Amino acid sequence: MSETLQTTALTLPKSGSIESYMQSAYSIPVLSADRERELATRLFEQNDLQAAQELIMSHLRFVIHIAKGYSGYGLPQADLVQEGNVGLMKAVKRFDPAVGVRLVSFAVHWIKAEIHEYVLRNWRIVKVATTKAQRKLFFNLRKNKKRLGWFNNDEVNSVAETLGVSAKDVMEMESRLSNQDQAFELNNDDDDSGATSNFAPAQYLEDNQSDLATIVEDANWEAHANKRLSTALVSLDERSQDIVKTRWLTDDKSTLQELADKYEISAERVRQLEKNALSKLKNAMTL
Template sequence: MSNNIKIPSVALIPQGNIESYLRMINTYPMLSAEEEKALGEKLYYHDDVDAARQLILSHLRFVAHVARGYSGYGLPQADLIQEGNIGLMKAVRRFNPEMGVRLVSFAVHWIKAEIHEYVLKNWRIVKVATTKAQRKLFFNLRKSKQRLGWFSHDEVGIVADELGVTRKDVLEMESRMSAQDMSFDIDNDDDDNSIVAPALYLEDSSSDFSKSIENDNWENDATDKLHDALSQLDQRSQDIIKARWLDVDDSKSTLQELATKYNVSAERVRQLEKNALQKLRVAIEA
């Protein structure tokens, strides 16, 4: 189906007074089963954009009816309707009139899916439900709480049995739903008993990020300079420095061990080591 369906934006995006919007969408005529099937066939087989427009406009009142059922979440009704309208458009795009069902029965799942997604993203700053099972529990639990209020121990068991989940799942979701968002910014309230905003205590004063980066850069630079300086030494001096200072796998070699290896005196090895260290120091500090 083409995406260029010309529908008045005010019909899909409620603006201003909600009551005015509801009165407007109620002016679009409802379709009989025969009319709906004929329009569905035009859209499905011939990609008729005007047929899609009529199908959408005739079902906007149904979207508003579904959205009204989610008013208990404290979210703007206009936004709920707008999300539901998106679901309606997706349903119309996929509607097959040969399935033998009315569009309203097919579209309700798409409408609710979009509204559910909006509620879960906006009801709390921190998501209360992320998995499919948690989302199902979230909305089922909302319905149960409207009937039971705050849960007692026995009521938790009843709800768990009704929804086919564990008591732990019910208690955890109830806890998430009952949690309140806290402002990150500083509260201007001068009351000494007011809750301290997270902005005042979330900073880790024991860690200096800029200093860590500076130290890492210094260590990397020093390592590179040491590598370059070592490459400028003769092979024997390199071996002496590595054996005396850099090898980590083996124990530090003694002057006598190196003297025996190179067939020189221990004093000569000490002099070579001293000269090599001096050259390394000059190269690194340059």
């Protein structure tokens, strides 16, 4: 049902503006209490999607009103409204007319919850509120702020007492809200004149793994070394080649005794042959 409800709400226009959407939303009549109860009953008891659509459409103006209260976070108004619409649809789906309250009173929690989640996800690149206390502070700190700048001790204690959190939480959130995100790269409008005001981490952070010259050089050396090793192996007699390969160049390595049994010689003799072969390979690789 939730997927169907999502298609019934008035979506923001792909072309045009948020203003035209608002005009459309405000042109939809507000439902009377009796009509709202009738529609809610039909949805609750009969799963009537037409009733759900009318309930949603008639309350879009209320979502706009709530979304305007979050304009101070610098996020697109259209996105705030759209997230609020998701909350409205969730509220309509769960609304029980037998409770005896208007839908708008029930839906406000769901609308704000969706907008809150959107703000927390998008207001900063790095999350500023993760715990319950921090989330409460994030949305209430500005309301309790009496002046610009940092809080003094009395203000910190007052806010902490009002919101039911510790003074340490208040000071930490105040610090987070006062910081600004730093872009990794310069904007297109910035120049590279070297001015101290125009800098970004991408200008001074080195990524050694992205050094194309080093990558090519390492690849060439590896190919050269492999070629030298293959040539050196060919210079060994067949038995010495087998000993080196089975002792060093395969995943399933042979023991000295296994090779001794294979060639009907002592394990010490295999060790001597291995040592001599490795010495020859080392000399060939260093020429």
